[in-house]
Amino acid sequence: MPAMPMAPLCSFRLMTCLYITSSVFRTELSCNSSASSVQSQTLSTQTSPPQLPSTCPPLPTRPSFSSPVRLPHHPMPHPFTNPPHRRQQRHRPRNHHRPLQILPLLPSPLSSRSFQKGQAALSKIQADHSPALLSPITPIEVDVTSTSTIEATKTYLESTFSRLDILIQNAGIIVHHPCTTLQNLRLTFETNVFGPRVLTETLVPLLQKSTNPRVIYVSSEQGSITLRLDLEYPWRDVPGAEYRMSKAALNMLAACDRYGFRSWGGKVTSFNPGWCVTNLTGEEGRVMRERGGARSAEDPARALVEVVNGKRDKEAWEKSGILDLDGGVRPW
Numbered sequence: 001m002p003a004m005p006m007a008p009l010c011s012f013r014l015m016t017c018l019y020i021t022s023s024v025f026r027t028e029l030s031c032n033s034s035a036s037s038v039q040s041q042t043l044s045t046q047t048s049p050p051q052l053p054s055t056c057p058p059l060p061t062r063p064s065f066s067s068p069v070r071l072p073h074h075p076m077p078h079p080f081t082n083p084p085h086r087r088q089q090r091h092r093p094r095n096h097h098r099p100l101q102i103l104p105l106l107p108s109p110l111s112s113r114s115f116q117k118g119q120a121a122l123s124k125i126q127a128d129h130s131p132a133l134l135s136p137i138t139p140i141e142v143d144v145t146s147t148s149t150i151e152a153t154k155t156y157l158e159s160t161f162s163r164l165d166i167l168i169q170n171a172g173i174i175v176h177h178p179c180t181t182l183q184n185l186r187l188t189f190e191t192n193v194f195g196p197r198v199l200t201e202t203l204v205p206l207l208q209k210s211t212n213p214r215v216i217y218v219s220s221e222q223g224s225i226t227l228r229l230d231l232e233y234p235w236r237d238v239p240g241a242e243y244r245m246s247k248a249a250l251n252m253l254a255a256c257d258r259y260g261f262r263s264w265g266g267k268v269t270s271f272n273p274g275w276c277v278t279n280l281t282g283e284e285g286r287v288m289r290e291r292g293g294a295r296s297a298e299d300p301a302r303a304l305v306e307v308v309n310g311k312r313d314k315e316a317w318e319k320s321g322i323l324d325l326d327g328g329v330r331p332w
Helices: 115-128 147-161 182-207 241-264 282-291 298-308 313-317
Strands: 017-020 108-112 137-141 166-169 214-218 267-272 322-324
Touching: 108 115, 115 137, 137 147, 147 182, 166 182, 182 214, 182 241, 214 241, 214 298, 241 267, 267 298, 267 313
Parallel strands: 017 166, 108 137, 166 214, 214 267, 267 322
Antiparallel strands: none
16 A cells, blocks of 8 residues: 555544644644544434534535545654654655555544634645545544543544544643743643543543554654663753653553553554654744754654554554654664
8 A cells, every 4th residue: 555645644444533633832632733634434323413622513424425535745743753864764855745545535523722723724735635535524623631622522523433443642742941830841741641641541432442443642762761871872862851751651651551451452552753844843943853854744644554554563562662663663
C-alpha cells in the first residue's frame, strides 16, 4: 500500500478512529486539529439525538461516495524529538506527494479545541485537495483538558458510531516559561498526561466494542530516561525538564495500558515521531526547525499508517520501548 502523504492518521475502512492533537500552545482532540481525517462506521444505537460538544454540527449518516479517493496532504503538529543526523536515508523532499489510494470512506468527525480553527483547517484542505473526499467530514469542538467535553465526545461517538477502533493521542504542549509556580507545570501535565489518561479511560467502553482496538500515544524520546543519562546521546543537553517529565509519564501510561488492556484485547504503544517542522513552539520555532534540518511531518504520518495497517505489529505491540519513527524501539 502506498505511503500516506498527510500527517493525520486515519485511512481505515469501516473503522472509527479518533485522532487527538494540539494547537500551538494548547490541546485539541480527535482526528486532527490541524486537519486530519477519521474514517468511521456509522452504527447509531440510539433513537434520540446525541449530546454533541458545543458548536458541533450533525454528522451525515448516509453520504454517497464515488470510487477511490485521495487523502489530503497536511502536516501533523507534534513536538521535536529525534535528531535528524541519523535519519537522512529516509528523508523526502517537503513537497513530495505520494497519495494513498483507498476505498470509499464513511463519515468522519474532525475536531479541535477551537471550532473556528478546525473549520479554517478543513476549508484550507478543501481548497488544496479534492473536495469529494472532504465533503463527509464534519468539524467538532473538543478540549482534552475539559472533562465535560470529553464526556460529550464519548456520548457523540457512542450515539453516532457505536464503537471506537483506533485512538491516537497526539496532544502536546511546551511551556516556555520558568516553572517557578505550579501553574505552568500543571498546564504541561494536564495537556501531555492527565488529558490523555482521562480521555482513554472514558473511551474504553467504546474501544472494547471493537474487534481490534488500538491505542497509540504519540510521545517523544525526550521522555526516555535511558537516553537522558546516555553521554553519547547527541540531544542529551536539550532543555525542557517539564516537557521531558511529562513525556516520561506518558510513556509509563502507555506501558500500564498495554498491560491492563490485554484482558479485553486492547493493543497499546508509545510512538516517537522524530524532530519535525511543526507549530508546537510557535512560528519562530517552525522557522528554526526548517533551518535546522527538521524533517517533514509527513514522515511520522506514514509511519503511523504502517502501524495502524498492521505492518509493524511485532515491534509496535510486543517489543518493550518507544516505537521509533524509523523502525525498532527507543529505550524507556
